[in-house]
Amino acid sequence: MKLNDTILAQAARLTQIRRDLHAHPELCYEEVRTADIVAAQLTEWGIEVHRGLGVTGVVGVVHGRDGGACGRAVGLRADMDALPMTELNTFAHASQHPGKMHACGHDGHTAMLLAAAQYLAQHRDFDGTVILIFQPAEEGGGGARAMIQDGLFERFPVEAVFGMHNWPGYPVGTFAVSPGPVMASSNEFKITIRGKGSHAALPHNGIDPVPIACQMVQAFQTIITRNKKPVDAGVISVTMIHAGEATNVVPDHCVLQGTVRTFTLEVLDLIEQRMREIAQHTCAAFGAECEFEFRRNYPPTVNTPAETEFAREVMRAIVGDEQVRVQEPTMGAEDFAFMLQAKPGAYCFIGNGDGSHRGRYEGGGHDAGPCTLHNPRYDFNDDLIPLGGTYWVELATRWLAGPKR
Incomplete structure (x- = not known):
């Protein structure tokens, strides 16, 4: 596995951010504190920040060494909202708000994209622009559609847009991506x-x-x-x-x-x-x-073939061919589908492991229940932060270094 050393060195700090978000979950269109943290981090790293798209959405704009003069751009998206359910874990970063929980890993998705944002802002060794999309209200609120209706792709034109979701049961160090429908309407x-x-x-x-x-x-x-x-x-x-x-x-x-x-x-x-x-x-x-x-x-989440193959090649370069799986379609739904209706792109899975990572927390704090999505015992695996951040960096820089599609 070829992880970005700079991102790896920042993993502890990014883990702190992720666990803070987990402890303070916010439901769809209520992600005020979360958006504040995201915007503050982006600003600290010198990234241009835009707020208010889709009510609580945040967009970061990272221009490369050419200042974005070439006119090319690629979009990377992470969701930020939590679910209306009560967490059963009792570890230190468990939800402090009964009836609200990050039971789908959006806190981790936010942390992985922040990891990439920090590296891209510090290096900018690419031509073009990376658009960082921190989206609210994925869990039933249609935040992707709301951001698009507020002019996301008119204000920040991109050639393609990519999304990623953690997937419990897939081992850490694995990805999955396939063309065509991967999530249902x-x-x-x-x-x-x-x-x-x-x-x-x-x-x-x-x-x-x-x-x-x-x-x-x-x-x-x-x-x-x-x-x-x-x-x-x-x-x-x-x-x-x-x-x-x-x-x-x-x-x-x-x-x-x-x-x-x-x-x-x-x-x-x-x-x-x-x-x-x-x-x-x-x-x-x-x-x-x-x-x-x-x-x-x-609507259904449908990956476009060329962008899917591009994402697969990026994954292979990071984890090896055997660790890039065929993405088995699921009847679960995902509002990234709206973005894929507007732009070509691909939505992939990153392995979250079997839940054993919860046993490493000091003092324990969880029972032996399953670590599956939308489960009150779920928790995002922080080992994914440097891997997911590496994937985002490699995907964006390779895309902008390649031919315009």
Whole structure:
């Protein structure tokens, strides 16, 4: 593994920053303290700072030795927000705010990009400009879209944009990147079935929405098994069913809610259309009324081929060919998808290990639970900071040294 010695020498300080961010998590569009810390560090290193894109977003501009005169630029993105959940770890840097936790490693993503920012600012041995994008509100808030709507790529034009996420279970020292869809679209539905309430002993006097809901849930799975092509990925999960207030009363309505995930917009269009038809016609068959709501949150995250291969070559030069894995697509979603709709680029995974790093903390402070994403026992592995920082530096400088794409 070929780590940047300068970044490695700063790892302890960057680890302190990461753990401070972990101890003070902030939810989407509330990342005021986090943004202040990021902006202060960038300013200290002589980096031009812009704030307010996407409410709490921060953009750093690092010009190379030519002052950016060549007009070329590449974007590197890290997310900053935490999740609305309570941390179960009790180590020294555990969350100090109940109900808020960095359970997805965005504190580490911020630290890795800061590591690269410090090195790039100190050396500037490249021509062109590196745009450092510290994004708010990835966890459901659409911060990437908000930054774009606020003029991110008009104010800071880039040839390509790259993102990175830690991946528990992959060993430290490994990366994964692949072309095409790597994360799914995220969508929500809410279906209200309006029947007619009655005494539960006299159901013929009403229109019971509960069996209608049961038929609807079962019918939705035929969309997956009989309407879309078997080779196209898609998930329909009904995760909430709410009806009734008493055991002897047939309720007058029932509400179904859940999520739909796909890797393509074509499959998403099909699923939404068929869900709407099934919901409306099933209700009509039983004499009930239907209210159908479908909200598209994040599109699929789709890596462009040329930029993916470029990222893979950078990884190979750092960790070796055998440590660069094929990126297995996941049905999780990521709002970096909006940036990849606007610009070519690639979103990669960096191995976060098996969680054993938590055992090195002085005094312990965690139980034996899993160190997986969105888990109350999760913690980012600080060993990744110099590796991730090295990757960002190598990717940016090699991109700007290569031909314009």
